[in-house]
Amino acid sequence: MTFKPLHDRVVVRRVDSETKTTGGIIIPDTAAEKPQQGEVIAVGPGARDETGKLVPLDVKAGDKVLFGKWSGTEVKIDGQDLLIMKESDILGVIEK
Numbered sequence: 001m002t003f004k005p006l007h008d009r010v011v012v013r014r015v016d017s018e019t020k021t022t023g024g025i026i027i028p029d030t031a032a033e034k035p036q037q038g039e040v041i042a043v044g045p046g047a048r049d050e051t052g053k054l055v056p057l058d059v060k061a062g063d064k065v066l067f068g069k070w071s072g073t074e075v076k077i078d079g080q081d082l083l084i085m086k087e088s089d090i091l092g093v094i095e096k
Helices: none
Strands: 009-014 035-041 065-066 073-077 082-087 092-093
Touching: none
Parallel strands: none
Antiparallel strands: 009 035, 009 082, 035 065, 065 092, 073 082
């Protein structure tokens, strides 16, 4: 199955969180926070402005992004845990 988001929506897969601290302490799953970084899987065509003109999104599939702690709606598609959020919920693109 493929999923294509509408308008200015973005589908993001969270990256795996670290299970150890820098000091070597192992963090159990119950105490670990959900990561706020992810990889963009799919993007919608864009939003429309007041005149009806399509404004394309700034992110694209494959981008590594940082998003807010409570951003997006969690969904499960083809057994994968994904987030669907508006582009405005994305704080920035992580570049290497």
